[in-house]
Structure formats: structure tokens, C-alpha cells
Amino acid sequence: xxxxxxxxxxxxxxxxxxxxxxVDVFCGDAATFSRIAAAxxxxxxxxxYDQPAxxxxxxxxxxxxVIKFSFPRPVVQGSAEDRDMHGxxxxxxxxxxEIA
Amino acid sequence: MPTRVLxxxxxxxxxxxxxxxARGVTMQPDIIAIDGGSTDSGPFSLGAGQSKYARAATKSxxxxxxxxxxxxxxxxxIGTAGTCGADATVDWMADITAExxxxxxxxxxxxxxxxxxxADRVARALKEGRVQPLTPAPEITSEVLATMTNIVALxxxxxxxxxxxxxxxxxxxxxxxxxxxxAALPLSRGENPGACWHGAKIGECGALxxxxxxxxxxxxxxxxxxxxxxxxxxxxxxxxxxxxxxxLYENADPFLLYEPGGHLDVRAARYTALDARRVRVEGSVWxxxxxxxxxxxxxxxxxxxTILAVLRDPHYxxxxxxxxxxxxxxxxxxxxxxxxxxxxxxxxxxRLIGVDAALGMLENQAGAPVEVGVLGIVTAxxxxxxxxxxxxxxxxxxxxxxxxxxxxxxxAFPYSPATTDRGALYEFALNHVMRLDDPxxxxxxxGETLGEKVPHAEAR
Numbered sequence: 001x002x003x004x005x006x007x008x009x010x011x012x013x014x015x016x017x018x019x020x021x022x023v024d025v026f027c028g029d030a031a032t033f034s035r036i037a038a039a040x041x042x043x044x045x046x047x048x049y050d051q052p053a054x055x056x057x058x059x060x061x062x063x064x065x066v067i068k069f070s071f072p073r074p075v076v077q078g079s080a081e082d083r084d085m086h087g088x089x090x091x092x093x094x095x096x097x098e099i100a
Numbered sequence: 101m102p103t104r105v106l107x108x109x110x111x112x113x114x115x116x117x118x119x120x121x122a123r124g125v126t127m128q129p130d131i132i133a134i135d136g137g138s139t140d141s142g143p144f145s146l147g148a149g150q151s152k153y154a155r156a157a158t159k160s161x162x163x164x165x166x167x168x169x170x171x172x173x174x175x176x177x178i179g180t181a182g183t184c185g186a187d188a189t190v191d192w193m194a195d196i197t198a199e200x201x202x203x204x205x206x207x208x209x210x211x212x213x214x215x216x217x218x219a220d221r222v223a224r225a226l227k228e229g230r231v232q233p234l235t236p237a238p239e240i241t242s243e244v245l246a247t248m249t250n251i252v253a254l255x256x257x258x259x260x261x262x263x264x265x266x267x268x269x270x271x272x273x274x275x276x277x278x279x280x281x282x283a284a285l286p287l288s289r290g291e292n293p294g295a296c297w298h299g300a301k302i303g304e305c306g307a308l309x310x311x312x313x314x315x316x317x318x319x320x321x322x323x324x325x326x327x328x329x330x331x332x333x334x335x336x337x338x339x340x341x342x343x344x345x346x347x348l349y350e351n352a353d354p355f356l357l358y359e360p361g362g363h364l365d366v367r368a369a370r371y372t373a374l375d376a377r378r379v380r381v382e383g384s385v386w387x388x389x390x391x392x393x394x395x396x397x398x399x400x401x402x403x404x405x406t407i408l409a410v411l412r413d414p415h416y417x418x419x420x421x422x423x424x425x426x427x428x429x430x431x432x433x434x435x436x437x438x439x440x441x442x443x444x445x446x447x448x449x450x451r452l453i454g455v456d457a458a459l460g461m462l463e464n465q466a467g468a469p470v471e472v473g474v475l476g477i478v479t480a481x482x483x484x485x486x487x488x489x490x491x492x493x494x495x496x497x498x499x500x501x502x503x504x505x506x507x508x509x510x511x512a513f514p515y516s517p518a519t520t521d522r523g524a525l526y527e528f529a530l531n532h533v534m535r536l537d538d539p540x541x542x543x544x545x546x547g548e549t550l551g552e553k554v555p556h557a558e559a560r
Contacts, residue, residue, distance in 0.1 A: 016352040018139050018528040019236055024348050050462060055235075059354055064345055070352035072236045074462065078142035079527050080401060080447055080479050081460075085142045089458045096465065 005095035007032060013091035018077040021087040022070040023094050033065040039099045045069055048093050102323040103286040104129045108165055109316035110306035112136045112178060113153030116316030118164060120332035124317055125172045132169055133281040135304060137180030146250050147398035147526025149188035163200045175264055177271040177281045185275030186250045187216035193272045208270055211263040214544040215274030217251040230535040237531040248529055251397040256360030258539035260284035266547055277359055278304040286322035293386035297364040299327035301357055302346050309346040312336035326382030328374065338379045340371035362388040390535055393542065397530035403483040404522040405490035407476040409497050410512040419502055420472040424450040427500045431493050438492060446489060447479035483521055490519035
């Protein structure tokens, strides 16, 4: 099965303030957007980041061919447990997600 | 007449296209606005009350922007001065401003807007039910508030307007929302409020909303129906896609943005290309709500000492995790015996660089690295104790064997001493909003003209 990164233009993640992280999937065109939007299961994405599915916000933005996920940071930015101050490496978990 | 806002860059200290700024000045802006901060680099700046950017970089860019202001003969506003917008960094920025003014011989009237919050003010508001948690929020009590080294409230448009109303040439603001410094003037001139906040959000990162993000400089015209954005660098363009996609950036919700006194809703916004470079946006809506300001606070969560060893021995590289587990158990016992400290009295963590240092428990890939970096992090209740633990574990991080019946290994330490004292570990300790009856009740304005103290605005 192909990885998400092989199908889309870009996957990025970044802090949205110290307590949230947001992951943007830029699909590039409408056909890819429809395919990815159908294949990306919200609960599976929540599990990827070990977050309860009810805390995960999902936005399917058809005008931009973007799927956006936002959820509380697994650890608060800059706390002793934090490993990634800017939250930008979390994108790769999503980028490597296998798409059926 | 639209209100024209010139934005030199997304943040002071990261550079911008000087030719584009000069072009902006000739286009007769009504105000120049630039952001000075962000929480993005972590809690240190707020905790310590220090700028993250070099003073030299800040001064060099600020001197250019002050010169642009002089040429344009309009007010200049910086928000979240000195990365965190604490009172100490407002004074730091004011010092730099005074230094530049002295060097250029410029007479300049400045207004300083202070956003710092005494812990007892927030504690009183908490007791009165005027402090509400956002999701997720750390637990707070008046005791916890008293331990914070800095608490700031994010000012909105009203406080910037009050600072501009003093007639200041330059407003040096403490913590503000990123958007408030851009939205303030067009709002006070009665431009469309949805457009004011939406345009401010699009402009707050400078040219990041364009096809040439590092060029910095953009110009936004606000009017009674919408706003028009254009980048000023040679060859840069805004497109409906580059502009609307900016609502995604560092934003948990791409359609709603909460500000003091209400929220912006851009679900009905229409983005139209006016030509190859300029984009027109209409249809964004401002929804008034209770007057709340967001709070940020940081406090010391311990003191740290680190150690870094590199494993190149293939036997140890292959068994790095087992080695670290065995080493950690041994070290906890050694620290208990020699320092009389139980494991719950301090933190000791080893992260394997080359295995899962970035993602930790979330990592789901595995490979065969050539070498593994072992980053040891000690967190203790004082720097002296963290340093002592660091020295105690140092020889074992260097030589500890994987099993009892093998020779003592010696790993690579990249420097001497092998341990590094990091100082205080700060943590963000607030994710709350505070309700105000009067926007200025939690903020303080001070005026000054070129070194001579002229208190022209009352402290409230």
C-alpha cells in the first residue's frame, strides 16, 4: 500500500500555540483530495498520535484540497517530556501512513 | 479612503527585503505594524523575560524600520516586543529604541504598553470566577499563580488604539495577539471589522501569505467592504490560494479566530485575484462576544543537566535500548545510595538519537543505525543537585557494560566536561482567558519623549 506522502503534495505539522498541534495534508487536486479524504480514517489518525478521537478536530477543506487535523499536543510544548519544540516532525507519522 | 497598513515582516529579527520596505514607504501607508514575538520557540523567553533574537539583529532591523517611519511620517507599532511581550522585554525594546534615536538625533515620542499581570490580580479574578480554562488547561490555584516568573495577558485592538491615541510616534507593546497591531487602526477608522481581523490574520506573518515567503514586506488596504493584500518584493505575488491557505498556518481552526471581544468567522469569505499580484477578500464576519483576554504564564519546573554519549560499537548500537534500561536501573540505585535521593525526587531520562529521539512512544518505524546518540537529561530541584547527579552518572554513561561478564566499553563523548548545565527548565502553566469590564484595566500605558520622562498617560 502506498504511503500518504507518495500520493499528496505536502504534509506538514506545527504547533498551534503551546497546547495544540495541527497537521495539514495538501492533496494538490480534487481527485486526490476525494481519495485521501475517504481513506483517512479519523479514529486511525487519532490512534497514530495516541489521542482520544473525540479531541481530534478534522477539517476537509475542499476549496484548498486540504485535510487538516488539530489535536492537543501529546505533551505540552517545552515540558520536560517534550521532544520536538515546534511540533514539525509529527508530520512524518502522517506522511508514512499507509493509504488503502 | 481605505486604511493602508504596511507590514515589514512576520517578526522583527528574521530579516526582510529592504527595497520592498522602501517601496512601501512611497505608497503612503497610514501605519507601519510589525510583530515582535511568538510562543513558538518554547517557554524560556516568557519564563526568563528575555528576547530569543540577538540584540544586534533586532537593533539593525529596528533602525531601518524607524527610518522608514520617519520617512513615511506615520505611527509605528510593534506587538509582543522581545519575543514574549513581558514588561522586561518592553523595556529592552524601549532601550534599543532610545539608543537608535540618540544615534540618529531623532526626537521621537514613544508609548509603552505593558501586558504583565501581577499574580494577585489573576488570583483575584480566578476567585471571582472571571478566569476560564481553555482546552487543555493546566490546573491553577493562587499558590500556583504565585510561582510563575511571568504572566502576560494578550492585548487586543482596544489597548493598541489607546496607545495610538496618546499621539505616540512609536508604540512598543508587550504581549498582544498577533493580529491586534494590524487591526487596531483600521478598526478605529470604522473599516469593516470582519475584514480588519481577517486581513490582520493574513498579514501577521508578513509575506508568508505570498509566493515569496522570506521577502517579508506586504501592504494591506482595509475598507468598508473588505481588504486587498499585495506583497511588495520584486516578483512576489499573492494568489487566492496563497492567501486563503494562510488561515491553516499555526491555527487549530482554519475558519474561526478568537480575539478579545469576539471572534472572526471566515467561512463565507471570498478570495478574488485583482491581478497577478493582488488579492481581494470580502465576506468575513466579526461576531462580538464577551471581552476576555488570553493569559500566558511560565514557571520554573526544575533545573537540568545533560550528557551526550555516542555509541558506535555495533554490539551496543544493536542493543542500545537494553543498555539504557539496564544503565537507568543501576543509576537510580547508585544515586539512592550515594546521594540519598529516591528516583521520584528527580528526573533521569535517556533519549536514543537514531532510534526514536524525536517521536518517543509514537515512533512506529525501526531501522539499523550506524551509530546511536544517547542524550541523558537530568531534571532536579536545583541546578547544584542536577549538576551533582550529572557528575555522578558521567563515568557510568561512559563505561557501563551491557552484561556483567563483558569488558568495560568506552563510548564517544563529544566534549569535556561531558555534562552541560542547562539552567532552569521553564514550563507554560496557563491556557486560560480572563474577563475584563474595561479593556485597559489589566494593561498599563507609559509615555516618554527621547529620554526625558513625560508621563502623559495615566497608569490604571
